[in-house]
Amino acid sequence: MDAMPVTFSQEMSAWSAQIQDAIEQYEQSMTKIQQLAIGGTAVGTGINADPHLSEKCCKHMNNLTGMEFKPANNSFQAISSQDAALILSSSNKTLAVALTKISNDLRWMNSGPLGGLGEITLPALQPGSSIMPGKVNPVIPESVCMVAGKVIGNDLTITHAAQSGNFQLNVMLPLVAHSLSESLSLLSNACLSLADKAIKDFEVNQDNIESMLSRNPILATALNATIGYETGAQIVKKAYQEKRSIIEVATEMTDLDSKTLAELLDPVKLTRNQ
Structure with a gap:
């Protein structure tokens, strides 16, 4: 609708x-993906690896890539x-x-x-x-x-x-x-x-949009505060059935002049809640 x-x-x-x-x-997500398990070796204990391997590897990779790799907080979790x-x-x-x-x-x-x-x-x-x-x-x-x-x-x-x-x-x-x-x-x-x-x-x-807007009954929503919901609904029904513009039908069914209606029904103002 x-x-x-x-x-x-x-x-x-x-x-x-x-x-x-x-x-x-x-x-x-990058803060997580840049935490590396390197240095944890087989299961996370770091067995047979230099104790500083993870820090050295991350530093070298950062120099090569410009990234911010760092050792994982928990190598067991990072591996598993x-x-x-x-x-x-x-x-x-x-x-x-x-x-x-x-x-x-x-x-x-x-x-x-x-x-x-x-x-x-x-x-x-x-x-x-x-x-x-x-x-x-x-x-x-x-x-x-x-x-x-x-x-x-x-x-x-x-x-x-x-x-x-x-x-x-x-x-x-x-x-x-x-x-x-x-x-x-x-x-x-x-x-x-x-x-x-x-x-x-x-x-x-632009022309197609303006044409559709001028004939769209939904514009009558802007008249609710001025003429009331029931009258607005009648205008919408008549305009839709007769394939006429809202402003044309509203001119006939209300005491508002065309200038006032044009201001109330201005689509640009409706987009700004004015």
Whole structure:
């Protein structure tokens, strides 16, 4: 069902906030993934290893990578569990879910041109349908949704692998590493594609949006405080049945002049609770 209007900047601010939350979750997961079990040797006791091996290795790796690796707080736990990998995988899933939401919003807004919303036009990246001439599919949002499905599946795979440790041994580390690496690579490419080939250059269909707004009965919500709910509902019903604009019908059914109605029903003001 239709609800109150929002601006494109408001909609995109929601996308931005979702991505920022995902970034913050990644940053938190890094504090765990950078704790290494190295130096714990076979079972966490550090048998046959230099007592300072873990510190020396972490320092050397930090110099090479610019990362902040450090010895795990508990080498027995670090060897026997894959909690850090699981936390990172959860961050992947969070981002995948956010990208799916954004992609689906884009697909809905791009739907049409006549049988859908038609609020935006995404860049055409392919000739079109092999069956229907001129039909252009939202291939980037669609591909991002497929990536998200794969990442969510990989998260379940990593969950299964992480719970398969027995005492101080987990033989499924190759599966964890492969799934994490694949998900990170897929998400990285998906983010770039969605930003550069979909969001960056989509066009807003201003005329279509204004036409839909002017005829949308939901605008009468703004009149509740002035004319009351019941009268507003009657205006909505009449406008919808007769396929006329709210302002036109409200002019006939209330004592408000067209200028006052135009101010009350201004969609921009409705997005600011004015």
